[in-house]
Amino acid sequence: MTKREARARAKALRAALNMQTTGRDMAKALFALPCWQKADTVLAFASLPDEPNTWPILQRALADGKRLLLPRVSGAGRMEWVEIPDLALLRQGAYGIPEPPGDLLAVCPPEGDRTLLLIPCLAVRSDGVRLGRGGGYYDRFLAHAKGKRLLLCPAALVLPDLPADGWDIRFSPDEILTEKGLLQ
Ligand SMILES: Nc1nc2c(c(=O)[nH]1)N(C=O)[C@@H](CNc1ccc(C(=O)N[C@@H](CCC(=O)O)C(=O)O)cc1)CN2
Ligand SMILES: Nc1ncnc2c1ncn2[C@@H]1O[C@H](COP(=O)(O)OP(=O)(O)OP(=O)(O)O)[C@@H](O)[C@H]1O
Numbered sequence: 001m002t003k004r005e006a007r008a009r010a011k012a013l014r015a016a017l018n019m020q021t022t023g024r025d026m027a028k029a030l031f032a033l034p035c036w037q038k039a040d041t042v043l044a045f046a047s048l049p050d051e052p053n054t055w056p057i058l059q060r061a062l063a064d065g066k067r068l069l070l071p072r073v074s075g076a077g078r079m080e081w082v083e084i085p086d087l088a089l090l091r092q093g094a095y096g097i098p099e100p101p102g103d104l105l106a107v108c109p110p111e112g113d114r115t116l117l118l119i120p121c122l123a124v125r126s127d128g129v130r131l132g133r134g135g136g137y138y139d140r141f142l143a144h145a146k147g148k149r150l151l152l153c154p155a156a157l158v159l160p161d162l163p164a165d166g167w168d169i170r171f172s173p174d175e176i177l178t179e180k181g182l183l184q
Helices: 005-017 019-031 033-039 053-065 138-142
Strands: 040-041 066-074 079-083 115-117 124-127 148-152 176-178
Touching: 005 124, 019 033, 019 053, 019 176, 053 066, 079 138, 115 138
Parallel strands: 040 066, 040 115, 115 148, 148 176
Antiparallel strands: 066 079
């Protein structure tokens, strides 16, 4: 199976899911984790319609007084991070994703065990290899990023058979969060 075929298969499976419910349950599972509770900075993403709805997570991060950083596409395969104090500031950006506006400066995400990285995917292989949308954005970013990482993936998209390349980032079972909780 090529990555192109795998993405098409993942998208077909996702179309059958309710991303509102999945996102709500995932948020509930996330809020119970020690890594969420101790995080003072959260690098998250504003969900697309075919991703678990992350708005409950974004809102809760701000309500809890955490620093919320969201990505802004800055070039081919590259993104930068911008601190967002209010979700009403977001504007439609690349790929139709709500993004920080251009007048907010990019920041260097703090490194440390109180920084939590929430990462999107299309699917994940059972052994932890991530399948993304194909821009290489997170592969590049995660190659040097530091902090506690959590891959947000609906349970129905943890698949036994997916293609992988050498640069793809791997996640351990305790770094994969589904709506049912951590894989392990
Ligand atoms: N919510 C969210 N934000 C994110 C990502 C993501 O996966 N999800 N990204 C993670 O990288 C970055 C943006 N990368 C993206 C890459 C491709 C597409 C996309 O819609 N691709 C089309 C196919 C385009 C094509 O084939 O040319 C698609 O999936 O239908 C979206 C975001 C940064 N922000
Ligand atoms: N660490 C890296 N450094 C430089 N280029 C990279 C790196 N990782 C991936 N790439 C390039 O990015 C392109 C897309 O990779 P891939 O198809 O694995 O994206 P993806 O992980 O599914 O997407 P995304 O991370 O945006 O969700 C590939 O052509 C690859 O050469």
